[in-house]
Each structure stands twice: as C-alpha cells, then as structure tokens.
Amino acid sequence: MARILNGRAAAAAVRREVSAEVMKLKSRGVSVRLDVILVGEDPASVTYVRNKQNDCAEVGIESQLHSFPEDVPQKELEVLVERLNEDDAVSGFFIQLPLPRGLDAQPLISRIDPDKDVDGLSPLSAGRLAVGLPSLLPCTPHGVIQLLKRNGIELEGREAVVLGRSNLVGKPLAQLLLRENATVTVCHSRTQNLAEVASRADILVAAIGQREMIGGDHVKEGAVVIDVGIHRTQDGITGDVRFGEVEPKASAISPVPGGVGPMTRAMLLYNALEAARR
Numbered sequence: 001m002a003r004i005l006n007g008r009a010a011a012a013a014v015r016r017e018v019s020a021e022v023m024k025l026k027s028r029g030v031s032v033r034l035d036v037i038l039v040g041e042d043p044a045s046v047t048y049v050r051n052k053q054n055d056c057a058e059v060g061i062e063s064q065l066h067s068f069p070e071d072v073p074q075k076e077l078e079v080l081v082e083r084l085n086e087d088d089a090v091s092g093f094f095i096q097l098p099l100p101r102g103l104d105a106q107p108l109i110s111r112i113d114p115d116k117d118v119d120g121l122s123p124l125s126a127g128r129l130a131v132g133l134p135s136l137l138p139c140t141p142h143g144v145i146q147l148l149k150r151n152g153i154e155l156e157g158r159e160a161v162v163l164g165r166s167n168l169v170g171k172p173l174a175q176l177l178l179r180e181n182a183t184v185t186v187c188h189s190r191t192q193n194l195a196e197v198a199s200r201a202d203i204l205v206a207a208i209g210q211r212e213m214i215g216g217d218h219v220k221e222g223a224v225v226i227d228v229g230i231h232r233t234q235d236g237i238t239g240d241v242r243f244g245e246v247e248p249k250a251s252a253i254s255p256v257p258g259g260v261g262p263m264t265r266a267m268l269l270y271n272a273l274e275a276a277r278r
C-alpha cells in the first residue's frame with residue numbers, strides 16, 4: 001500500500017504561498033504580470049491557457065493574453081517576444097506549446113530574456129541551471145522536486161532514475177536531482193535493460209510519453225514513483241505508469257490525474273513571482 005503523493009494539495013499550498021508574496025509586493029507598489037502567447041485554436045491549448053489565467057487571477061497575478069491565428073508569420077511572433085522582453089510592465093511570459101505546424105518554437109524561445117522566461121526553457125535558462133547560477137526553473141521538473149520535498153521524501157544520497165531525456169522534463173529534472181545530491185541515472189529509448197536499470201531506483205520518475213509503459217517489473221520494492229506522463233484516453237487520463245501494478249510495490253506514488261500536472265501549473269505562478277522580483 002503506497003502513500004499517494006497528492007499534487008492537488010501540494011499545488012494549493014504553493015498557490016497560497018505565492019499569493020501571500022504577491023500581496024506583499026503589491027503593497028510595495030510592485031505588480032506581477034504574466035503574459036501568454038497563444039497561436040491557433042487547438043482545444044487542449046486553449047483550455048490549458050484558460051486554466052493558467054484562472055490560476056493567475058486566484059493568486060493576484062495579472063495576466064494578458066496575446067492570441068494569434070495559426071497562419072501568423074513567424075516574424076510577427078519574434079517582434080512580440082522582443083517587445084515583451086522590453087516592456088517593464090511584463091514580469092514574465094511564455095509561448096503555449098506546441099505551436100501549429102509551419103511555426104518554429106525554438107528560435108522564439110531562444111529570444112526570451114532569461115529573467116522573464118517563466119517556462120525556464122530558453123537555452124540561457126538551461127545553461128544557468130546546468131552551471132548552478134540562479135535561474136527560473138522549468139515548471140514540470142521543479143514541480144516534481146517540490147512534490148517530493150513537500151511530502152518529506154529525502155533525495156540526498158539516494159538513487160534517482162529518470163526515464164526520459166527531453167529538454168522539457170528529463171534533462172532539467174536530472175540537473176535538479178543532482179542539485180539535491182541524488183545519484184542520477186537518465187534512461188531513454190535506446191537504454192538496454194531498462195527494467196533492470198529502473199529497478200535500482202529509490203526514486204523513479206517516468207517521463208517517457210508512452211502510455212502505461214512502466215510496470216511492476218520496473219520498480220524496486222519500496223521505491224518512490226513519480227508519473228509525469230499524461231495521456232487522454234476514452235476512459236479518462238492515464239500516465240506512463242501502470243498504476244494498479246506499481247502501487248502495491250511502491251512506498252509512495254503520484255497519481256495521474258492529480259499528481260505532477262497541478263504542480264506544473266503551480267510552479268508557473270511561482271516563476272511569475274520570481275520574475276517580478278528580478
């Protein structure tokens with residue numbers, strides 16, 4: 001019987017803390033504003049953006065949406081990024097991903113001022129993280145660390161295995177776990193004997209983007225399992241982990257939904273606050 005790592009509860013705690021700090025800044029005449037660039041009308045993206053704006057409102061962060069049709073020229077987005085970089089009223093901003101076909105996110109993300117990069121995805125933010133300079137942290141990996149810490153799970157000296165090496169999750173999460181003094185192994189699609197390597201983990205993080213790929217044979221008895229996956233199916237949302245099979249072996253496990261997802265949203269608010277302080 002594993003302990004369930006409740007991301008909704010931990011995210012609510014983060015929002016309360018952020019809200020209190022936003023109020024303090026406001027009383028000193030500093031406002032916090034998070035701008036969002038949304039291109040096209042993909043229903044999932046529209047919903048995510050609406051949720052993020054509601055989160056902002058709840059904690060007293062202003063939010064301005066910059067909406068574009070899917071055929072907007074790349075150049076126009078470049079100009080907007082430069083303008084938001086320079087606008088002192090904007091604490092931070094992000095581009096909702098993925099962009100529609102025909103647009104290239106990377107050169108846009110690369111242009112974002114790292115002090116306003118609330119997604120923490122620009123090469124400058126990634127570089128700062130890698131060399132240990134202060135930086136805005138990518139929301140999902142930071143959410144994973146916060147979910148662990150807020151549940152009293154010790155990381156120092158423990159064996160952490162990250163499944164997945166994306167720039168969005170796997171790579172920055174490995175950096176954050178290193179910073180917490182965990183011993184870190186990163187696995188990926190070419191890893192041999194994945195189950196064997198994963199079974200060494202005291203802390204196992206699944207961020208591979210393959211629905212229910214991780215089962216009991218990947219998990220050591222008593223391990224802490226974090227599921228970053230999110231897959232929409234006919235009968236609801238599931239993760240990268242076969243929960244029913246893994247939960248009995250784990251000492252603690254994060255559910256999908258209600259685990260890492262809510263933490264990702266909360267850490268975006270935290271980053272907006274951090275950006276406003278810069």
Ligand SMILES: Nc1nc(=O)c2c([nH]1)NC[C@@H]1CN(c3ccc(C(=O)N[C@@H](CCC(=O)O)C(=O)O)cc3)C=[N+]21
Nearest residue numbers: 094095096097098119139257258259260261262264265
């Ligand atoms: N620039 C950018 N930054 C992002 O951080 C970003 C993005 N683009 N594009 C899309 C992905 C996806 N993502 C999620 C955030 C919260 C939940 C979340 O709250 N999930 C809930 C379930 C929500 C539901 O019911 O759909 C949960 O797991 O409990 C999920 C996914 C952020 N993303």
